[in-house]
Amino acid sequence: MDQFNDIRIAKTIEWLKDQVNGAGAKGLVVGISGGIDSAVVANLIKRAHPNNSIGLILPISSQQKDVVDGTAVAEAASLQYQIIDFSEIHRTMINKVTHVLQETGPITTHFLKISDANLRARLRMSTIYAVANAMNYLVVGTDNAAEVYTGYFTKYGDGGVDLLPIAGLLKSEVYHWAEELGVPKQIIERAPSAGLWEGQTDEDEMGVTYEMIDQFLAGKVIPEKEKMIIQSMHDKTRHKRQMPPIPEW
Numbered sequence: 001m002d003q004f005n006d007i008r009i010a011k012t013i014e015w016l017k018d019q020v021n022g023a024g025a026k027g028l029v030v031g032i033s034g035g036i037d038s039a040v041v042a043n044l045i046k047r048a049h050p051n052n053s054i055g056l057i058l059p060i061s062s063q064q065k066d067v068v069d070g071t072a073v074a075e076a077a078s079l080q081y082q083i084i085d086f087s088e089i090h091r092t093m094i095n096k097v098t099h100v101l102q103e104t105g106p107i108t109t110h111f112l113k114i115s116d117a118n119l120r121a122r123l124r125m126s127t128i129y130a131v132a133n134a135m136n137y138l139v140v141g142t143d144n145a146a147e148v149y150t151g152y153f154t155k156y157g158d159g160g161v162d163l164l165p166i167a168g169l170l171k172s173e174v175y176h177w178a179e180e181l182g183v184p185k186q187i188i189e190r191a192p193s194a195g196l197w198e199g200q201t202d203e204d205e206m207g208v209t210y211e212m213i214d215q216f217l218a219g220k221v222i223p224e225k226e227k228m229i230i231q232s233m234h235d236k237t238r239h240k241r242q243m244p245p246i247p248e249w
């Protein structure tokens with residue numbers, strides 16, 4: 001038993017209920033990836049709205065393991081879920097966009113990869129909102145404090161949500177909550193990944209570990225090199241944490 005975290009979990013569940021009531025909504029929906037952040041959120045929404053919560057497993061040319069683990073998360077939480085595969089739609093969109101762009105001039109494979117990856121996150125966001133609109137549910141995001149601070153999310157993709165119940169948690173705290181909430185061990189042991197391309201891991205892409213980001217956010221002294229990476233990510237992604245700018249006349 002971890003009393004400190006249990007109290008915060010209970011408060012977050014009450015907060016989710018208040019948000020739904022305050023919005024005049026009926027329930028909550030989350031995308032389930034097979035990763036730990038969405039596993040924690042899946043358990044929170046089930047506890048907040050046992051009969052009005054749903055998880056969506058949305059593979060887009062994803063590894064089968066993501067679907068297997070996503071299903072294990074939903075089943076362990078007794079959360080209602082649906083699997084919708086958008087691999088074909090994504091491929092069609094990317095092929096058309098690439099074709100048109102290549103007519104306008106050369107485009108690097110690096111930028112095509114980023115574009116392809118972020119489109120996955122935005123297709124998922126559109127799907128989750130389609131369900132939320134139809135059911136009068138709110139869309140629940142899964143960003144933790146490290147991701148919000150570094151802007152490590154797709155603008156209007158996984159960043160496009162109504163509520164952020166775990167955005168105040170360090171990544172290490174997400175692990176504590178996962179254990180308290182009974183998230184299956186196989187999910188807790190997976191390396192964090194956006195799953196946007198083969199073999200992607202968050203820490204490799206960012207060039208800094210979650211442990212370092214957590215220490216930095218907790219106000220501890222960390223090596224200058226890591227500090228620079230974190231601050232640079234934070235500065236470059238400021239626009240993602242704000243409303244679009246409007247000119248002043």
Ligand SMILES: Nc1ncnc2c1ncn2[C@@H]1O[C@H](COP(=O)(O)OP(=O)(O)OC[C@H]2O[C@@H]([n+]3cccc(C(=O)O)c3)[C@H](O)[C@@H]2O)[C@@H](O)[C@H]1O
Pocket residue numbers: 114117118121147151152153154155157158193194195196202205239
């Ligand atoms: N200064 C500025 N003012 C206003 N807008 C600005 C801007 N700079 C760029 N932009 C806009 O923002 C766009 C770039 O932002 P964005 O589209 O988000 O793309 P970007 O930040 O380049 O890529 C998203 C990153 O988040 C990672 N990610 C995504 C999804 C999930 C997860 C995960 O952990 O699961 C991680 C992904 O691996 C990648 O590293 C630009 O194309 C431009 O439209």
Ligand SMILES: Nc1ncnc2c1ncn2[C@@H]1O[C@H](COP(=O)(O)OP(=O)(O)OP(=O)(O)O)[C@@H](O)[C@H]1O
Pocket residue numbers: 030031032033034035036037038039056057058059060062066124142147158191192193194195202
């Ligand atoms: N295949 C997917 N199906 C449904 N939702 C997804 C899928 N992939 C990503 N998402 C959504 O995008 C969010 C952002 O992904 P992110 O990788 O940050 O979190 P995670 O996978 O839950 O945890 P971890 O950081 O440990 O990988 C997920 O939490 C989930 O809500």
Ligand SMILES: [Mg+2]
Pocket residue numbers: 033034035036192193194195
């Ligand atoms: Mg993930």
